[in-house]
Amino acid sequence: MAYPCFRTTLNLLLFLVLTLSVFAQTPNVNVTLGSHLIASDSSVPWKSPSGDFAFGFHKINGQKLFLLGIWFDGIPEKTLVWYANGDHLAPEGSKVELTLDGSFRLTSPQGEEIWKPRSSVDGVAYAALLNNGNFILTDNSSKSLWESFKDPRDTMLPTQILEVDGKLSSRLQESNYSKGRFLLRLQPNDGSIVLKTIALPTDYEYGTYFTRNTSDEASPNSSGYQLVLDKSGHLNVLLDSRSVVNLTMGREFPAGDYFYRATLDADGLFTLYGHPRAQINGRWGQTWFTIWSVPDDICSDSKGDLGLGPCGYNSYCSLGTNRRPLCECLPGFSLSDTNNKFGGCQQNSLPNCREGKSKPEDLYAIQEVPNTFWPTSSNYEQLPSLNEDECRQLCLSDCNCVVAVIKEGFCWKKKLPLSNGRKDYNTFGKALVKVSNSAVSSDEPSRPKSDTGNKNQTTSVLAGAILLEWFRNMPITAKVDVYSYGVMLLEIICCRKCLDMENENEEEIILADWAYDCYKRRKLGKLVETDEEAKNDMKKLERLVMVSIWCMQEDPSLRPSMWTVTQMLEGIIQVSAPPCPSPFSSIS
Ligand SMILES: *[C@@H]1O[C@H](CO)[C@@H](O)[C@H](O)[C@H]1NC(C)=O
Ligand SMILES: *[C@@H]1O[C@H](CO)[C@@H](O)[C@H](O)[C@H]1NC(C)=O
Ligand SMILES: *[C@@H]1O[C@H](CO)[C@@H](O)[C@H](O)[C@H]1NC(C)=O
Ligand SMILES: *[C@@H]1O[C@H](CO)[C@@H](O)[C@H](O)[C@H]1NC(C)=O
Ligand SMILES: *[C@@H]1O[C@H](CO)[C@@H](O)[C@H](O)[C@H]1NC(C)=O
Ligand SMILES: *[C@@H]1O[C@H](CO)[C@@H](O)[C@H](O)[C@H]1NC(C)=O
Ligand SMILES: *[C@@H]1O[C@H](CO)[C@@H](O)[C@H](O)[C@H]1NC(C)=O
Numbered sequence: 001m002a003y004p005c006f007r008t009t010l011n012l013l014l015f016l017v018l019t020l021s022v023f024a025q026t027p028n029v030n031v032t033l034g035s036h037l038i039a040s041d042s043s044v045p046w047k048s049p050s051g052d053f054a055f056g057f058h059k060i061n062g063q064k065l066f067l068l069g070i071w072f073d074g075i076p077e078k079t080l081v082w083y084a085n086g087d088h089l090a091p092e093g094s095k096v097e098l099t100l101d102g103s104f105r106l107t108s109p110q111g112e113e114i115w116k117p118r119s120s121v122d123g124v125a126y127a128a129l130l131n132n133g134n135f136i137l138t139d140n141s142s143k144s145l146w147e148s149f150k151d152p153r154d155t156m157l158p159t160q161i162l163e164v165d166g167k168l169s170s171r172l173q174e175s176n177y178s179k180g181r182f183l184l185r186l187q188p189n190d191g192s193i194v195l196k197t198i199a200l201p202t203d204y205e206y207g208t209y210f211t212r213n214t215s216d217e218a219s220p221n222s223s224g225y226q227l228v229l230d231k232s233g234h235l236n237v238l239l240d241s242r243s244v245v246n247l248t249m250g251r252e253f254p255a256g257d258y259f260y261r262a263t264l265d266a267d268g269l270f271t272l273y274g275h276p277r278a279q280i281n282g283r284w285g286q287t288w289f290t291i292w293s294v295p296d297d298i299c300s301d302s303k304g305d306l307g308l309g310p311c312g313y314n315s316y317c318s319l320g321t322n323r324r325p326l327c328e329c330l331p332g333f334s335l336s337d338t339n340n341k342f343g344g345c346q347q348n349s350l351p352n353c354r355e356g357k358s359k360p361e362d363l364y365a366i367q368e369v370p371n372t373f374w375p376t377s378s379n380y381e382q383l384p385s386l387n388e389d390e391c392r393q394l395c396l397s398d399c400n401c402v403v404a405v406i407k408e409g410f411c412w413k414k415k416l417p418l419s420n421g422r423k424d425y426n427t428f429g430k431a432l433v434k435v436s437n438s439a440v441s442s443d444e445p446s447r448p449k450s451d452t453g454n455k456n457q458t459t460s461v462l463a464g465a466i467l468l469e470w471f472r473n474m475p476i477t478a479k480v481d482v483y484s485y486g487v488m489l490l491e492i493i494c495c496r497k498c499l500d501m502e503n504e505n506e507e508e509i510i511l512a513d514w515a516y517d518c519y520k521r522r523k524l525g526k527l528v529e530t531d532e533e534a535k536n537d538m539k540k541l542e543r544l545v546m547v548s549i550w551c552m553q554e555d556p557s558l559r560p561s562m563w564t565v566t567q568m569l570e571g572i573i574q575v576s577a578p579p580c581p582s583p584f585s586s587i588s
Helices: 012-024 390-396 459-472 480-493 504-520 524-528 538-551 562-569
Strands: 036-038 053-059 065-072 082-083 095-098 104-105 114-116 126-129 135-136 143-145 161-163 165-172 176-185 193-198 205-212 224-229 235-239 245-246 258-264 270-276 287-296 314-318 325-330 333-335 346-347 364-370 379-384 403-409 411-415 432-437
Touching: 036 053, 036 364, 036 504, 053 082, 053 126, 104 135, 176 224, 176 258, 224 258, 325 333, 364 390, 390 403, 390 411, 411 538, 480 504, 480 562, 504 538, 524 538, 538 562
Parallel strands: none
Antiparallel strands: 036 095, 053 065, 065 082, 095 104, 104 114, 126 135, 135 143, 161 224, 165 176, 176 193, 193 205, 224 235, 235 245, 258 270, 270 287, 314 325, 333 346, 364 432, 379 411, 403 411, 403 432
8 A cells, every 4th residue: 555655856767667667567457348337326436456546437416427537536535537528428327338349438328429538449458447547448468558647637646647749638617527728738849838728619729827948958959758747746847858857846745655646727727736645543634735836826927818817707816825816706797607706707787878867977886996907908998197086987987988997097998808807916006897876785895995993993903904014015026924924913813922932933833733723613712811802803813813824834835825815814805714734743
């Protein structure tokens, strides 16, 4: 069961030997001619000898439809790493079969073909799911005819290789395995790794939102020819010159036995994940966690005036935990597909501009969306030297105007649909959006304008606000230490700064663990024993504590960015339940 752990510098030769040996090793579980699986609730998959992976039918939630796929079988989440028929789900009773005459295919109960391996595969002698998660079809001389590793979907597993011009394709949504809008490719000409958005269903390639040039300065003519996820979870590009570009260089890998996978996620981030291979003290301490991901800021890196960007039309993007895009519809718009928050937004109905003799102010109102703009979306008017009120008035009285942006003394009237919108707290200026006057009360933006007037802030909440202000005024380039911020926040909440500390470091970790403990047991009152006012505002207190626990995660990749912290503190984005801050320490 235990895999050898190559935490020390990778020996490339050894790695290649290991990779090649995957094909040489005889699988000890064969799927023989005439074997089949039927799609049903009780269908038993074919497993890899180690039991780590399974190949078979995965039921789509709440429907009598199945995906033929490969998943991690030894952990609680049966995470899919490959699927045959994402765009054409198989009804109950469908059959995948290795026929007696040596062909492999998936058919519906009526016998229609749903899927078969792309390259025409005849003369299959047996099939097997190997210990690394690769499903292979081989002929009678053990030559591989087809492998799932060579026909990837959105995920690479350790020892899997992506050849030049090979690609990964994201799924449409976390739980919808249709082809999605993002693509990873190892470029044929220069061997660079690129991430692109594509048009559906034509696959036309729009802009590139991430490029990693892999050329080697010592031998500029050498280019990358393979992207490899190695056994210890490092993502490498192998070059013609035999050197290696280590994409995950400098990342801290957890010590111990982990599963790894690199997935082009449905939100466009190419992410390397780790998951403990075994339980600790009878419990799964952790689920999949992020070790590395690109791009750093998909909201800003996605450019171009064609296509919908990470969030779809008429929405705007900001970064959440782990630099994931968060998408929101403009006021007066709602999700085009209520189940898909990345699918863009459509305008709710607006009263007819020429209706009756009413003044525009009677029909419409303007809602503000601060720090939000669409730098690559077209304008139809650009009006210099206007202040916000003038811009607002001009949009209100212009029947064509739905969205205007006031920024740097310019008033831009935007064309619809808008794409590649982003919210960026380092950019001043705001979007002004025309909405129906009658909808205003129900459409109120989530952030109250200023609720400090009549409400008496608690001391700790006030302290949080001061820190937040300090945080917001940091220049973008400043390396703000999110961890220290978390410490400060928590200390203020607990009034611990007043105490003398002997051993600061240890104290901080204990503080974080204690806070987490109180939070878990819903005993937050304990944290603020002396602060009666804070006790009266438990919702805010809980948010502050959750944010500080996120900040103090021992695994730096789990800590949120400073953007996220400000947004979470302001209540603009929801704070999800933080994991235990020190999962790797012996305390559990
Ligand atoms: C699997 O099938 C191949 C080809 O028929 C055979 O050579 C090999 O010994 C089989 N392995 C097992 C464990 O049965
Ligand atoms: C292997 O398959 C080929 C073609 O299908 C056949 O000609 C050959 O006799 C087979 N060899 C063995 C050992 O079965
Ligand atoms: C996935 O999305 C596509 C396109 O929106 C839709 O046609 C399909 O029914 C969805 N599949 C599932 C399983 O929801
Ligand atoms: C990649 O880097 C090499 C050397 O650093 C440089 O010569 C080349 O122009 C770069 N290619 C691209 C596409 O940026
Ligand atoms: C790179 O290729 C060009 C054109 O093919 C050639 O002129 C040049 O000498 C090569 N450089 C190296 C360092 O091999
Ligand atoms: C790649 O980077 C990781 C993490 O920094 C390191 O452990 C590993 O040895 C590197 N691999 C190579 C081939 O340099
Ligand atoms: C807030 O509460 C403090 C003490 O409870 C009180 O002295 C102060 O006047 C209050 N401020 C406002 C604005 O109500």
